[in-house]
Amino acid sequence: MKTELLKSVFSKFDDESNFASYQELASGHINDTYLINTKIQPSYVLQRINHGVFKDVPGLIENKVSVSVHLQNKLNALEESGQKREVLTFVKTKEGESYYQSENGDYWNLMVFIEDSVTFETVNDSEIAYEGGKLFGEFLNLTDDFDASKLTEVIPKFHDMSFRFEQFETALKNASTERLEKADVLIERVKAYKDEMHIIQRLKESGEIKMRVTHNDTKISNALFTKDKKGLCVIDTDTIMPGIVHYDFGDAIRTICNTAAEDEQNLDLVNFNIPYYQAYLKGFLEKTGDALSELELKYLPLGAKSMIFIMGIRFLTDFLNDDVYYKTKYPNHNFDRAQNQLKLIESMETQFNQIEN
Ligand code: GN1
Ligand code: MG
Numbered sequence: 255m256k257t258e259l260l261k262s263v264f265s266k267f268d269d270e271s272n273f274a275s276y277q278e279l280a281s282g283h284i285n286d287t288y289l290i291n292t293k294i295q296p297s298y299v300l301q302r303i304n305h306g307v308f309k310d311v312p313g314l315i316e317n318k319v320s321v322s323v324h325l326q327n328k329l330n331a332l333e334e335s336g337q338k339r340e341v342l343t344f345v346k347t348k349e350g351e352s353y354y355q356s357e358n359g360d361y362w363n364l365m366v367f368i369e370d371s372v373t374f375e376t377v378n379d380s381e382i383a384y385e386g387g388k389l390f391g392e393f394l395n396l397t398d399d400f401d402a403s404k405l406t407e408v409i410p411k412f413h414d415m416s417f418r419f420e421q422f423e424t425a426l427k428n429a430s431t432e433r434l435e436k437a438d439v440l441i442e443r444v445k446a447y448k449d450e451m452h453i454i455q456r457l458k459e460s461g462e463i464k465m466r467v468t469h470n471d472t473k474i475s476n477a478l479f480t481k482d483k484k485g486l487c488v489i490d491t492d493t494i495m496p497g498i499v500h501y502d503f504g505d506a507i508r509t510i511c512n513t514a515a516e517d518e519q520n521l522d523l524v525n526f527n528i529p530y531y532q533a534y535l536k537g538f539l540e541k542t543g544d545a546l547s548e549l550e551l552k553y554l555p556l557g558a559k560s561m562i563f564i565m566g567i568r569f570l571t572d573f574l575n576d577d578v579y580y581k582t583k584y585p586n587h588n589f590d591r592a593q594n595q596l597k598l599i600e601s602m603e604t605q606f607n608q609i610e611n
Contacts, residue, residue, distance in 0.1 A: 260300060261273045264364070267345050267364045272294055290364075299365045317495070338480065339485075383533035386474055387537025388538070392541045413564060425571045429575070433573060447599075451560055464499075466496070476489050498550075500560065503561075504562070508565060510527075555609045570589070
């Protein structure tokens with residue numbers, strides 16, 4: 255059934271007879287992603303974009319295709335410097351479009367699969383943290399001269415703290431008693447962070463922190479590495495939008511410095527790893543160093559804390575809303591994710607002086 259569907263969508267981009275088999279890549283929480291093995295290389299990644307979450311899919315595709323072209327041009331010039339890098343290549347439909355919309359309204363896009371690459375859901379080696387830092391730092395660096403006003407804001411207020419608090423407060427009013435009771439401790443803790451979690455947003459709104467082109471979903475599983483653990487390619491570019499450096503720095507730290515997966519239920523395993531923070535920071539600053547202001551640098555630690563928090567509040571809100579946004583694998587999945595993020599913040603707090611130093 256699924257095979258027939260995927261074959262038929264694939265045939266809008268390439269010859270149907272070239273389709274060999276597929277494998278679902280299930281790590282994302284929003285879109286449906288499949289590796290398509292072919293008879294004649296290359297392999298592809300076929301993706302159905304969730305248009306309930308992304309309201310302007312053509313705008314989203316336009317964003318990621320144009321940023322990819324920009325990155326490719328910049329990297330061609332950089333290639334001599336030695337390190338191997340890849341950029342996502344989007345395949346056009348037979349009609350010359352960057353996406354295919356099926357009769358039921360679903361949007362699909364196809365990318366060339368980058369061979370010999372690996373991803374990590376969690377980090378267990380500071381080399382990966384360092385390489386990740388270079389990769390995401392380079393992304394900011396190379397998009398520095400991309401005109402951000404050309405980008406569609408695919409999810410308005412995506413990392414806006416006030417907006418996330420508003421959604422949380424609405425969820426509190428509508429949630430079931432059962433879920434409110436289960437989450438009561440977490441809810442109180444989230445409320446207590448409100449002021450601190452608005453500090454960076456206020457600096458952004460006052461114009462003191464500069465707007466840049468940001469990726470906005472820099473979890474470590476959105477970086478491809480070579481088999482010998484060198485950074486290779488930034489992927490999942492759906493949420494590229496104007497943003498601030500703290501978004502991309504922070505979301506990477508959220509996943510790199512967590513000693514467990516973001517949904518680990520055993521909170522004893524969830525701790526903030528300082529050596530990985532140092533390694534990521536080193537790689538990141540090697541690529542962005544001169545471009546960052548004193549103020550941007552000063553707020554990197556709080557930026558990391560704020561991004562961990564924003565994912566925590568979003569997971570908790572979705573739990574209160576009976577899981578309408580993120581894909582979940584079992585009833586309390588969003589609750590476990592939220593609790594995990596709050597534990598990570600707690601662990602970060604006990605070491606905050608060291609992190610700031
Ligand atoms: C979602 O779908 P995925 O896994 O790439 C979410 C991110 C969260 C992430 C948490 C559009 O990303 O913001 O950080 O889950 N993307 C969207 O793992 O909401
Ligand atoms: Mg994503």
